[in-house]
Amino acid sequence: MRSGLAVTAALCAVAALPGTATADPGDLPAYATAEDAEAVKGDESSAAGPTLKPGVYTDTVAPGQKKYYSVPLDDTSNAWISAVALPEPGSKVAYGDGINVALKAPDGTTCGQSDADFGADGTARPIADYARRMIEPDGNCQERRVYHFSVERESEPTSDPSPWPVEIRFMQEPGLKGTTSTTPPETGETPSPPGPPTGEPKAIEGGTGFNDAAGMDEGNWRDRLRPGETRFYRVPLDWGQQLFVGLEFGTAKAKDDAYLGDAFRVDVYNPARGHISGQGVGYQASEPAEISLAGPPIDFANRYDSSARIGNAGFAGWYYIAVHAHEGLTDTVDGTVPMVLRTSVEGGVEPGPDYDGNAVEAGFGVTDEDREAAARGQSAAEAGSSGVMRTVAWAGIGSGTVLLLGLGLWTVLARRAGSRP
Incomplete structure (x- = not known):
């Protein structure tokens, strides 16, 4: 009985875990601060x-x-x-x-x-x-x-x-064991992006900020933006990997088919929220618009480069993409603008630096669980909820197995007792 109550309580706790909120029509969702943030x-x-x-x-x-x-x-x-x-x-x-x-x-x-x-x-x-x-x-x-x-x-x-x-x-x-090169690698010219990912776009809902950003791996992802809204996404990048992102803003129902400069803005941040690069594009509702961004291969020595684009790409971990729709689109677009994000990750995983401590726990690294969350389009809270659910499921299976074994043993003993003279 206690096991059943424990499983029920755990399931209730899972149901209470936060996910990506959906705002009421006409209201822009507020930035979701970290649940464990301390006011100072x-x-x-x-x-x-x-x-x-x-x-x-x-x-x-x-x-x-x-x-x-x-x-x-x-x-x-x-x-x-x-x-x-x-x-x-x-x-x-x-x-x-x-x-x-x-x-x-x-x-x-x-x-x-x-x-x-x-x-x-x-x-x-x-x-x-x-x-x-x-x-x-x-x-x-x-x-x-x-x-x-x-x-x-x-x-x-x-x-x-x-x-x-x-x-x-x-x-x-964490610091490093021993020393490492402080000379940034030669990156040369910005490489041409690979061909677009294959497959139909998967639905995703971007988060309101870094804390509830929706995970993405390689592929095509479909979302919508309201005027004045910013949505966040995250991609896990390991050592040696390189991110390419293409964003297509599709045609939309127009109030006024006027052209708006800087209609959309895309910014890329590293795992420590350092700004890497940003780009804007103009838009009118009757014509699509596009932005393409390419990052350098992730390398510890990048941090010694003076440019933000390379210097801030010196960690393994979650990289963030913030997409903003200018509030002025309210005058030209009737409703929302459809958007497709096309993400490609090039390069094999390479050995990282020899840290003198657990860099993954500190937020600098990529785990198998991170890759699974990205494939599912999950935020950090949703990934944590999935992990708890798996634990609850295994606990339930374990409890059920023990119960069945107990019942089986009771049946055998009862039969033996009944067969005695």
Whole structure:
């Protein structure tokens, strides 16, 4: 009886696990922050910032505000700290609005910094990038001590002054056993994409952000975008593998068949949410539009390249694709725009670096379970739910087997007892 109750309770727990939410018509879904995110309040002084440990945090940042956080680091591992700015969909933003992130030593030495803005399209959407501290010969910030991570918001006076929610993620990558080359591999010219994947497109629903991004492997995937919406997808890439993505935005029912420049925007991020590349395309409802992106082969030494496209492709793990539809499409498109994502992964899996620790647990690596989730189009939560369901199924089989064996033994004993004189 206890076994049956345990299985029932587990099944109820599985049913309660979150999946990819479907928004009501006309409403854009909010960015799904990490379930285990901790709310913090960054300080305006570097001397008083709250302490961050590896994990996910939430905060807000107002126009012109700069917030600090304290980050204790050792002298052996690499640190990657990202910030995702989350303006309200449809809110007014300008070309140069965005965030600057930096990691610095107490003496002001810069360990790493970057910035993210909305660019030419000027439409509100999640934007992200990271600051980092790498262990490397003659590098800055190599000592074990407390460093300071900052997030600063830039906004034009005419932009929406509402505070932006910010999601901060601190990832700690194990150091290496011994040394490795700090010379980036020669990549040459951007290779031509392979032929398009075969097979009919499979239905998929992109997530609202990094945490609920829908998994994809090689193949054709079909989704739809509403004006002002951003959808996220993720592809597992192992060492030596190379990602090619083609996106086709199909014709749609038109309110007005006017051409809109920067109608769609596609951005690619690495496992630590560092921005790799982005591209936009114009669109009118009566004509399809297309974007093609190609990444370099994943190599640890890529991180020593000065360009974002190569330098941020230095990890094995989940790579993210964010696809945004400009809010201005509301005036030209009646409803949603159909979209096909065509993904190809080239190159065989190569041996990775000799980490002095478990890189996969830290978020840098690819497992068989990751590949299965990608093949099914699953988000992280859905993949976890499938794993729990499999465990429950095996537990149920095990409990049933024990019950049947017990009943069988009871029957044999009863027959023997009945045959005694």
